[in-house]
Amino acid sequence: MATKDEKPPLHELRPVTQEVRIPERFIPTPTIEPGHNFATITDHISTIVLRRKTPFGWLIGFLIALGGVGLLMATLALLVGKGVGIWGINHPVGWGMDIINFVWWIGIGHAGTLISAILLLLRQEWRTSINRFAEAMTLFAVASAGLYPAFHTGRPWYDFWLFPYPNTMTLWPQFRSPLMWDVFAVSTYATVSALFWYVGLIPDLATLRDRATNLWVKRAYGAFALGWRGSAKHWHRYEHAYLLLAGLSTPLVLSVHTIVSFDFAVAQLPGWHATFFPPYFVAGAVFAGFAMVLTLAIPARKFFRLEDFITMKHLENMGKVMLATGLIVAYAYAMEWYYGLYSGNVFETFMLKNRATGPYWKMYVALWVCNGLAPQMMWLKRCRTSTFWLFVTAMFVNVGMWLERFVIIPASLHRDFLVSSWGMYHGSKYDWSFFIGSIGLFFALLFLFVRFLPMISIFEMRTLVPEAQVHAEGEEH
Amino acid sequence: MAIGKIREGLYGVIAEFHDPQALLDATNAVREHGYTSIDAFSPFPIHGLAEAVGFHKSRLSAIVLGMGILGGLGGFFMCWYANVVSYPLNIGGKPYNSWPAWIPITFECTILLAAFGAVLGMLALNGLPMPYHPVFNVRRFDSASRDKFFLVIQARDPRFNLDEARALLKTLGPREVTDVPW
Known part of the structure; x- marks a missing residue:
């Protein structure tokens, strides 16, 4: 110990006379462009919401999305009238596009919680300008996802049977079933995400209340702001609650896709019955979610001129997360082969061969191209810092994650243990109109959100301004 | 106003x-x-x-902890009461009290109530909503x-x-x- 103490600390060994030159690539890029202060941030973000004139582009986009909602309503009306027979599902493929789309949407939602909760706990400052937007995306994705299992029951007017309540039939739900776990996981996730999102909005709603000039607009925001006045004691409890919510959401978000994967992993079907499904699904969810955040953020920052707040640093970081989770997902695809072949089980081996060379081989190859190959572009800084290539990669991943669920669900179901029960699955036109309709619903809600609520957390952006840094008495900096 | x-x-x-x-x-x-x-x-x-x-x-931490414990116990009790006491189903002779299968729901209920505790507790301690x-x-x-x-x-x-x-x-x-x- 004594000899160690005699050595001077490392930084003192450096010659102090030498001029220190930090290479440019090591200088951190700012999370907010310089030159902003509390007022400019507030005005810039709140004006997007409070301006009187609705941008023409917004109106066009909203109308297109509303067309999707119309398609959704028509599909659902037909579905309720005629039953799930209008879908492509059959024996042996009882889970088709409805479950593919459910898992796809739920997965997309995960990035919002990851950005708002996990990155908060990890003190990633750059999350600040994208968390509100990503949380809204989570809520709307979960809303779209929830439609599928609700209507897949066939008689959605009995969906309340899924919840435990004392009833005259003296029946209870089977709590040992992964499908019941899923009901609880998804409904808890939707509720907690909504709470987290609303709590984050309260101070910004107060800002909008104070900045609105129209009396009714003022009252509407004022009602939801709950009389927030920015008191120091309130802020203290608020930050405490926000941190606790982040701490609660972190295991929650991991549990949700874990439980979604249990829907498959607990069954004995080859291609589903795998212990590595939970981490594989969670990584895939984050992967898909970041791709969707990029898909939405790149056009939104351009349209609303938010380049000062959602900087290239944010986009680049999201590209990095997409690369990392994409590698995990590709690893899981490879491990499926390892487990299948190592098991020596004839059904497992057949399932893999059928995936790669069976009737759905094109889907499987496309899956590898979209999720394995395309994200490799993100190794290059030139691609990570180009909105065009980021957008291209994100679109590949959006498609690829849908294909992944297709490969897992119908491609495993259609040829199981008995050759006599083999079949084929194709989505019907109503499957597709339901899917397109749910995308319409998602975008319609997003369009409403960016028009009526601040899409960037204003109060958190204020803390990024250098003047926001204070030091207490006697503290030296 | x-x-x-x-x-x-x-x-x-x-x-x-x-x-x-x-x-x-x-x-x-x-x-x-x-x-x-x-x-x-x-x-x-x-x-x-x-x-x-x-x-x-x-006092927020205590509220959240209390609500979390309540949610966990309540969630587990719900599963246990429904599947053991009120409506037991014999599935291949497996034990009725198959508690590991109830952990996911117990966990979700813990999080749900704790989150409500955090939000409503924060608002209540802050005395919000207070329009005037x-x-x-x-x-x-x-x-x-x-x-x-x-x-x-x-x-x-x-x-x-x-x-x-x-x-x-x-x-x-x-x-x-x-x-x-x-």
């Missing part, structure tokens, strides 16, 4: 500051003068400000949610004297010092 206005008289004296450091320093100074019923308002959370206005311990508050009477208080910082000394403070409070706040470099009516 005077909805909910129930009192007449003076709520306190308020001072407006330009930057967070000035607010924090002023709050510390007012507190050192012995005032205890003070509050500070800012457009974003400022580290150390809650301590400066004399706020120490939040005297500080909203201050003409420039609108900017407390934009870029300005406020410090109020309440009239209920035992040391409160209108002239002294005004004079003290004026020495701390505010933009403006005004009275706040109830």
Whole structure:
């Protein structure tokens, strides 16, 4: 110990006379462009919401999305009238596009919680300008996802049977079933995400209340702001609650896709019955979610001129997360082969061969191209810092994650243990109109959100301004 | 708007500051003068400000923990009661009390109730929603949610004297010092 103490600390060994030159690539890029202060941030973000004139582009986009909602309503009306027979599902493929789309949407939602909760706990400052937007995306994705299992029951007017309540039939739900776990996981996730999102909005709603000039607009925001006045004691409890919510959401978000994967992993079907499904699904969810955040953020920052707040640093970081989770997902695809072949089980081996060379081989190859190959572009800084290539990669991943669920669900179901029960699955036109309709619903809600609520957390952006840094008495900096 | 206005008289004296450091320093100074019923308002959370206005311990953690435990126990009880007591199903002779299968739901219920505890507990402890508050009477208080910082000394403070409070706040470099009516 004594000899160690005699050595001077490392930084003192450096010659102090030498001029220190930090290479440019090591200088951190700012999370907010310089030159902003509390007022400019507030005005810039709140004006997007409070301006009187609705941008023409917004109106066009909203109308297109509303067309999707119309398609959704028509599909659902037909579905309720005629039953799930209008879908492509059959024996042996009882889970088709409805479950593919459910898992796809739920997965997309995960990035919002990851950005708002996990990155908060990890003190990633750059999350600040994208968390509100990503949380809204989570809520709307979960809303779209929830439609599928609700209507897949066939008689959605009995969906309340899924919840435990004392009833005259003296029946209870089977709590040992992964499908019941899923009901609880998804409904808890939707509720907690909504709470987290609303709590984050309260101070910004107060800002909008104070900045609105129209009396009714003022009252509407004022009602939801709950009389927030920015008191120091309130802020203290608020930050405490926000941190606790982040701490609660972190295991929650991991549990949700874990439980979604249990829907498959607990069954004995080859291609589903795998212990590595939970981490594989969670990584895939984050992967898909970041791709969707990029898909939405790149056009939104351009349209609303938010380049000062959602900087290239944010986009680049999201590209990095997409690369990392994409590698995990590709690893899981490879491990499926390892487990299948190592098991020596004839059904497992057949399932893999059928995936790669069976009737759905094109889907499987496309899956590898979209999720394995395309994200490799993100190794290059030139691609990570180009909105065009980021957008291209994100679109590949959006498609690829849908294909992944297709490969897992119908491609495993259609040829199981008995050759006599083999079949084929194709989505019907109503499957597709339901899917397109749910995308319409998602975008319609997003369009409403960016028009009526601040899409960037204003109060958190204020803390990024250098003047926001204070030091207490006697503290030296 | 005077909805909910129930009192007449003076709520306190308020001072407006330009930057967070000035607010924090002023709050510390007012507190050192012995005032205890003070509050500070800012457009974003400022580290150390809650301590400066004399706020120490939040009971929120206890509420969240309690609600979480309640959710966990309640969730497990729900599964156990339904699948063991009220509606037991014999599936291949497996034990009725198959507790590992109930862990996911127990976990979700824990999180759900704890999250409600965090949000409703925070609002309740903060006394929100509160549509009317005297500080909203201050003409420039609108900017407390934009870029300005406020410090109020309440009239209920035992040391409160209108002239002294005004004079003290004026020495701390505010933009403006005004009275706040109830």
